[in-house]
Amino acid sequence: MPADEKLARPPASSRAGRWSAQSWFALLLAAMAVLLCLSAVAGAVALQHTAEVSNRLVDRISPARVEGERLESSLLDQESGVRGFVLTGKEEFLEPYLEGQVAQLQAAARIRQLNPGRRLRELEELERLAAEWRGRHAEPMIVLTRTEGPDMVTQARTEESKESFDAVRGALDAYNAAWSRQREAARADLTAARVTRDTVFIVIIGALLLAVVAMAVLLRLVVFRPLDRLSAASRRVTGGDFSHHVDTGGPADLAELARDMEAMRGRIVAELEETRRSQRLLAERAEELKRSNTELEQFAYVASHDLQEPLRKVASFTQMLEQRYADQLDDRARQYIAFAVDGAKRMQELINELLTFSRVGRITRDPVTFGLGDVVAAALRNLSAAIEDAGAEVEVGDLPVISGDRSQFVMLWQNLIGNAVKFRHPDRAPVIRIEAWREGPEWCVSVADNGIGIDARFAEKIFIIFQRLHTRDAYPGTGIGLAICRKIVEYHHGRIWLDTDHTGGTRFVVALPAADEPPAGGEPVPVSAGEGESAPAT
Numbered sequence: 001m002p003a004d005e006k007l008a009r010p011p012a013s014s015r016a017g018r019w020s021a022q023s024w025f026a027l028l029l030a031a032m033a034v035l036l037c038l039s040a041v042a043g044a045v046a047l048q049h050t051a052e053v054s055n056r057l058v059d060r061i062s063p064a065r066v067e068g069e070r071l072e073s074s075l076l077d078q079e080s081g082v083r084g085f086v087l088t089g090k091e092e093f094l095e096p097y098l099e100g101q102v103a104q105l106q107a108a109a110r111i112r113q114l115n116p117g118r119r120l121r122e123l124e125e126l127e128r129l130a131a132e133w134r135g136r137h138a139e140p141m142i143v144l145t146r147t148e149g150p151d152m153v154t155q156a157r158t159e160e161s162k163e164s165f166d167a168v169r170g171a172l173d174a175y176n177a178a179w180s181r182q183r184e185a186a187r188a189d190l191t192a193a194r195v196t197r198d199t200v201f202i203v204i205i206g207a208l209l210l211a212v213v214a215m216a217v218l219l220r221l222v223v224f225r226p227l228d229r230l231s232a233a234s235r236r237v238t239g240g241d242f243s244h245h246v247d248t249g250g251p252a253d254l255a256e257l258a259r260d261m262e263a264m265r266g267r268i269v270a271e272l273e274e275t276r277r278s279q280r281l282l283a284e285r286a287e288e289l290k291r292s293n294t295e296l297e298q299f300a301y302v303a304s305h306d307l308q309e310p311l312r313k314v315a316s317f318t319q320m321l322e323q324r325y326a327d328q329l330d331d332r333a334r335q336y337i338a339f340a341v342d343g344a345k346r347m348q349e350l351i352n353e354l355l356t357f358s359r360v361g362r363i364t365r366d367p368v369t370f371g372l373g374d375v376v377a378a379a380l381r382n383l384s385a386a387i388e389d390a391g392a393e394v395e396v397g398d399l400p401v402i403s404g405d406r407s408q409f410v411m412l413w414q415n416l417i418g419n420a421v422k423f424r425h426p427d428r429a430p431v432i433r434i435e436a437w438r439e440g441p442e443w444c445v446s447v448a449d450n451g452i453g454i455d456a457r458f459a460e461k462i463f464i465i466f467q468r469l470h471t472r473d474a475y476p477g478t479g480i481g482l483a484i485c486r487k488i489v490e491y492h493h494g495r496i497w498l499d500t501d502h503t504g505g506t507r508f509v510v511a512l513p514a515a516d517e518p519p520a521g522g523e524p525v526p527v528s529a530g531e532g533e534s535a536p537a538t
Helices: 021-088 091-114 120-148 155-238 252-324 331-359 372-382 384-390 406-422 481-491
Strands: 368-371 393-396 401-404 431-439 442-448 495-498 507-513 534-536
Touching: 021 091, 021 120, 021 155, 091 120, 120 155, 155 252, 252 331, 368 372, 368 406, 372 384, 372 393, 372 406, 384 406, 401 406, 401 507, 406 431, 406 442, 406 481, 481 495, 481 507
Parallel strands: 393 431
Antiparallel strands: 368 401, 393 534, 431 442, 442 507, 495 507
């Protein structure tokens, strides 16, 4: 990623950028709660007003109108009772008059109870006119009829009573008409209250629906759309488009997440660029290594031909000199010739060992799976003459199946077994034991002998090229064998070490990756070595 590349950031000045998604949700929930409370209050007020109007109509105005009709009926009963008594003089005709007075009092009291302060003036005027009719006309005619008989009540007196009661009747009609108008007005108020109530609820429902839609749109614009942009940007980045900037805007927490993702994208781009640079460098190193290997191959060719040819000539012509002029050479000259021939041969041997060491890991073959017992058997065949001369006994246990370069493993075991034969104890015949066991994902193979042993101080030194613990006169060799062994084992991703706890000789342990997984029971699979019995020297 270029050094001057800047992470995209949402504008910090927007309100959405100052508030988090949680704050927006809390705000919208609070707004919805306030709207619901206002709607509940408005609905309650509308319902209460409707109930009040309905209660006033049902509980006060309508009963008062009914009591007005009872009041009218009681007054009419009084008038008809007086008229019947005056005409007939019979006392039973006065019962409606007396009962009407009681009913009048009850109706007036009920009206005052239902509507205190309402229509009291009209009621009092009606009661005054009724009392005046009774006092000036009804009661005197009743007394006159009782004392002097019905015939004494004149027509003129009856007409005066009728005119007086007509005034009562007019006041009564006006009173009832007023209550009728008030009842109709209350009914109109009730209808208006119901219309208002229905309108309020319709408005509440519409406001709630509109609020839900507005909140959904607001959430979509403020929260969900930035979240969708963030998801799309993250999918593009995870899909491999590392050049795409992660820029969403929106709430503060989403913007912060976008900044974190942008920073992560920047780190990925930087690490990807670093990886590509490392790959280019690795390719360059591989090309250099390839050239070096080519040069090594050329050097190996030169070493195996151009360097060894002069050595062979030196040895050959020196031996020819010894043969042709044998009778002219003294013992000192023959010794010098022997030194020259031996030096040339040792130089040839050293060159061959160096070539072998350089080829390990450089000249590669496809790995194959093979039984380690067969490889050990091949190494024993190559060493059969040395084993027979030393009178050595080789015991080979069950060995596993491994994967690798078969020829290199033959060289490995040939070096280890050859060292066991070479560095034998002078007082006893060599006994060499080769065993194997499983330790986790590795096979461990040991080569133990009863030879002169190796001091634990030199456990690492012996694997370094050209390192010798003994003089060439005591034990011949080039000092490269164990270095070749370590290189072969490490090339196959294994380990080799000297077992410093072993006594009575030398014990090398080689750990190699198993060619297959162990069975479910956890025990290693027994494998045949091909040389399962003790292999005596031939």
